[in-house]
Amino acid sequence: MQEGFRLAIFGDIHGNLPALTAxxxxxxxxxxxxxxxxxxxxxxxxxxxxxxxxxxxLGCPVVCGNADRMLLEAA
Incomplete structure (x- = not known):
């Protein structure tokens, strides 16, 4: 049996580089x-x-989260 395409979905890591790396x-x-x-x-x-x-x-699509929107609006 052939496995399907594997898409990894993630978010809400808020600049925590060690968590993103893991x-x-x-x-x-x-x-x-x-x-x-x-x-x-x-x-x-x-x-x-x-x-x-x-x-x-990664070159992946990124959704603008609510914290991202707040950060961008403050600029």
Whole structure:
């Protein structure tokens, strides 16, 4: 039997780079072929710039979460 396409869906990590790294490692271990980020990527975390760079490197779609919207509206 052939397995289906594996899409990894994640979000609400809020700039926590160690949590993102652990999650991506687990997604890869489980055979994720593509990613979808449900947002809330940078606000309140210790590593917002590095987190955004990691998400950008994935090249995946990213939904604008409510925390992302608040962060962008403050600019």
């Amino acid at each position: 999650a991506l490692t687990d997604m890869a271990r489980q055979g994720a072929e593509a990613h979808l980020c449900l947002g809330d990527v940078a606000m309140d975390g210790a590593w917002p710039a590095e987190y955004i760079q990691r998400i950008a490197a």
